[in-house]
Amino acid sequence: MAGIGTHFPIRVVSRRTAQDSRERFRISLERAPQDVNGLQRADAAADNYRLEGDTLNMDASKAALEDLSENHIGIRKGQGTGAKNFVPDIVRVELSGPNRSLFNILDLPGLISSEYGVNEPEPLGTHELAKQYISRPENTIICTIPATSDLGNQRAYQICKEHISNKRRLVGVFTKCDKADREEAERAVVSAKSDIDNGDSIFKDGMFVVCNKSLESRVNEDEIFNREPWSRIHSGRRGSMKLKDHPGEILTCEIEKAFPRLENDINSRLKEKRDNLKNMGEPRLNDSQQQEYLNRFFDNVMRWVGGFWRFDDEGVDPRAVCSNYGAFIDKKQEQPGTARQILFPTPKLEDYTEELKAIPAFEEHEHVESFDKFVDTVTSKLRRFGASQPPGVINSDIYPVIYRVQVSKWGSIAQEHLDRVKDAMKSSYEEILRSVCPDSEGTMILHHELKSRLHSMFCETLNKTKQELDRYCEQETQKELLQTTNNEFRTKLEAWRMLRYARAFYKGTGGEEAQDLISTQTLSTMWTSMDLSNQGRMMYDIHDVFKVYYGISLESLISHVTQTIVEGFVMDKDGPLIKMTTEYVLGLPRQEVSDITKEDKKTGQLREQLNSDIKKLEGAQEIAKDVRVKVEVLKRN
Numbered sequence: 001m002a003g004i005g006t007h008f009p010i011r012v013v014s015r016r017t018a019q020d021s022r023e024r025f026r027i028s029l030e031r032a033p034q035d036v037n038g039l040q041r042a043d044a045a046a047d048n049y050r051l052e053g054d055t056l057n058m059d060a061s062k063a064a065l066e067d068l069s070e071n072h073i074g075i076r077k078g079q080g081t082g083a084k085n086f087v088p089d090i091v092r093v094e095l096s097g098p099n100r101s102l103f104n105i106l107d108l109p110g111l112i113s114s115e116y117g118v119n120e121p122e123p124l125g126t127h128e129l130a131k132q133y134i135s136r137p138e139n140t141i142i143c144t145i146p147a148t149s150d151l152g153n154q155r156a157y158q159i160c161k162e163h164i165s166n167k168r169r170l171v172g173v174f175t176k177c178d179k180a181d182r183e184e185a186e187r188a189v190v191s192a193k194s195d196i197d198n199g200d201s202i203f204k205d206g207m208f209v210v211c212n213k214s215l216e217s218r219v220n221e222d223e224i225f226n227r228e229p230w231s232r233i234h235s236g237r238r239g240s241m242k243l244k245d246h247p248g249e250i251l252t253c254e255i256e257k258a259f260p261r262l263e264n265d266i267n268s269r270l271k272e273k274r275d276n277l278k279n280m281g282e283p284r285l286n287d288s289q290q291q292e293y294l295n296r297f298f299d300n301v302m303r304w305v306g307g308f309w310r311f312d313d314e315g316v317d318p319r320a321v322c323s324n325y326g327a328f329i330d331k332k333q334e335q336p337g338t339a340r341q342i343l344f345p346t347p348k349l350e351d352y353t354e355e356l357k358a359i360p361a362f363e364e365h366e367h368v369e370s371f372d373k374f375v376d377t378v379t380s381k382l383r384r385f386g387a388s389q390p391p392g393v394i395n396s397d398i399y400p401v402i403y404r405v406q407v408s409k410w411g412s413i414a415q416e417h418l419d420r421v422k423d424a425m426k427s428s429y430e431e432i433l434r435s436v437c438p439d440s441e442g443t444m445i446l447h448h449e450l451k452s453r454l455h456s457m458f459c460e461t462l463n464k465t466k467q468e469l470d471r472y473c474e475q476e477t478q479k480e481l482l483q484t485t486n487n488e489f490r491t492k493l494e495a496w497r498m499l500r501y502a503r504a505f506y507k508g509t510g511g512e513e514a515q516d517l518i519s520t521q522t523l524s525t526m527w528t529s530m531d532l533s534n535q536g537r538m539m540y541d542i543h544d545v546f547k548v549y550y551g552i553s554l555e556s557l558i559s560h561v562t563q564t565i566v567e568g569f570v571m572d573k574d575g576p577l578i579k580m581t582t583e584y585v586l587g588l589p590r591q592e593v594s595d596i597t598k599e600d601k602k603t604g605q606l607r608e609q610l611n612s613d614i615k616k617l618e619g620a621q622e623i624a625k626d627v628r629v630k631v632e633v634l635k636r637n
Contacts, residue, residue, distance in 0.1 A: 006065065007075050008042070009090045009129070010107045014100045023097035025056040027064050029073070032088040036132065038125025042089040043074035056095065065091065078117065085118045088129050103247075106133060111155045127155070131163050140169045140250050147174040147188040147209065148181075161202050169250070172203035173243060178211040178224055189229045192237065208243045209233055255627060263624050270617040277610045280603070287590055290597040294585050297446065300436035400479055402542065406550060411473035414561045418469055421566050422462055429454050429576040444603075449596040454576040461576075465569035472565065476557060486552050496544040 011030065029046040049072045051064050068091060069075040076084050086109055108130055112123040134141045143160050151157055164170050174188050192207035201207075209230060211221050224230060225238040236242055255262075282289045433454065439447040571578060585593070599607075 006091075006107070006109055007069065007077075007085055008073060008087045008109065010065075010093060011090050012093045012095065012103075012105045012107070014103050015094070015096045016100045016102055017096045017098055019098045021096075021098055023054055023095075023100075025053055025096075026092075026094040027051040027056075027068070028092050028094075029068070030090040030092040032090060034132070036088040036125050036129045038121035038123075038128060039086050039088050040084045042087045043072065045074070046072040046089065056093070061093075079119055083119055085122050086126055086129075088125075106139075108133065111159070113155050127159060130156070130159055134160060135163050137166065137169070140171065140247060140254075142171045142173060142247070143203075144173045144175050146179075147177045148179055148184050150187065151191040157202070164202075167202050167204050170203060171243075171246060171250070172201075172207035174207055174209045176212050177209045177230065182229075186229050189232055192233050206234060206237050208237050208246065210240045210243055213240070259624070259628060263621075263628070266617055266620050266624055270614065270621060273610050273614045273617060277607070277614065280607060280610070283607065284597050284599065287593070290593050291585060293597050294446075294593060295582050297437050297443075297450070298580055298582055298585055400482055402546065403479060403482055403549070404477060406546065407477045407553070410477050410554075410557060411470070414469055414473055414557070415466075417561065418465065418566055418569070421570065425570060425575075425577070426458060429458065432577075445598060445600050446596060450580075454580070457574060457576045457579055461569055461572040461574055464572075465565060468568075469561065469565050472560065476553065482549055484549065484552055489548055489552060492548040492551075493544055496547060497541070 009032075017024075028050050029042060031047075032041075035041070046068065049068055053060075073087055073089070073091075074084055075087070076082055078085075090106070109126055111130060112118060112126050115123055133139060141160060141164060143156050145151055145154050145157060160170055172192075174192060177185070177188065180188060188209065191201070192209060194201040194206075209225065211224060221239045225233070230238065282293070284290045284293050430451070433447065433451055437443045437447045437450060569575065573579065588596075
């Protein structure tokens, strides 16, 4: 791990480019991902350093590193406050060309064991820097040891032994074998073969041995390594060429292990990009593409509207709100003074009003005039209308007048029910629109265009429904004549009258202390109970009529308002839930379709980016396929 005597890491990245491209190089500074205790950072001037060209030879490389070290990084050798011997920041050398191999090598500074000539924390800093990189499981480590030294005393060896758990990614190399004397060579050969002979080395399958090459001396490695003691080492571990081949073998094994996951990742990302592009549809350059794009969203809307609505919030579902008779039902416990107590003050003979047992609905319409006031109202009306009738005879004109007083709140009750359905209706079509056409990315323009049209449909149908509701409620609450074709009216009215007469008879005969004989006194008591006065009898008779007629009319009101008017509003053929069909799209003017479906600038950029990503991933897919074939060939050989 001795490096080349530099004072900073050097990363060499080699890339293969197109066959018609030129050889290029680039040298720059890459900041280390984190600080290293004991080491200072490179000077800020190094961030702006760039050196580019066509050919990088040894002389140019040496000159560039010296210039970068002294004038940009700020390496100042020695000890003291101004000294800076090592930095963790990386000098990046990028090589590219049509015949380049693919590799990424990081050469770390040599480990310093002594503080001689450097500042005190720097030796530990170089150790910490080495630990950061060798501990990463994705890195293959080449540990270089001079053959002229004792392996066991080398700090690089100790760090690798302590901090690399998977020794398969560790390669040991003895350098300077041409400089070793006989004793040093014997010792190096024993260490290089130690794992093969007795299994006590951290270097699996032994170490490599190489000679140093320089411009000054060209050493014939074969001549040296074919002699004793070097010839005892396996031929596959002797020489620089064998060392160069070995990382490729390691890489091949790593690729083979990682390949299924890598291919799956490429295929998954490619599928995702293609799906995203497909969801965007064609660029919509002509009328046919524009209509097809628009129809796709309308089809999704129709899937919701066609009987498959699913809303998490029931208050957003207009069908549920529309059919909910609770809009006309008081949810609270019955309290004194409610309309039901006025209209139904006595126990019922039969359960024929079960569905109407808490009318009217909302709090603001709950409290109406008390029963005493009801009696006062009827009494005052009797005086007015009775003036033209003989005593004891009811003037039929009184019924519409009192009826209008009692039903005066029906219009506001029905309007409140429509308001609830209206709110649910608006929330529902907006939720459907958000689901099939979000207000984001490529559908933003379409979302706002459709929302505007839906809102217009909503307002038109709502106004039409309000007018229909107003007409109906006015017709019901302003009646001049009370008429009904309901056959139950007579039956129910007679039932209430019979109940009143039965009670009077019960009281007349003495109640719990009934007398054996009917006497003048009992008849008088019965008559008094049944008919306290002409006015009292008429008041009770009017009350009986209203109990029955009000119930029948209210049931009819609920049915017509909910099932005809309000449900008609929800399912109106021109409303926002029904009108958005393919027929509607086909009927739109060509220019409107173009305006609705046009792409914004961001969408166009996204489409270009997706096409670019897909092209790159398809290229990666082909490369992966080619690599898989080559790996299989290498395995067979």
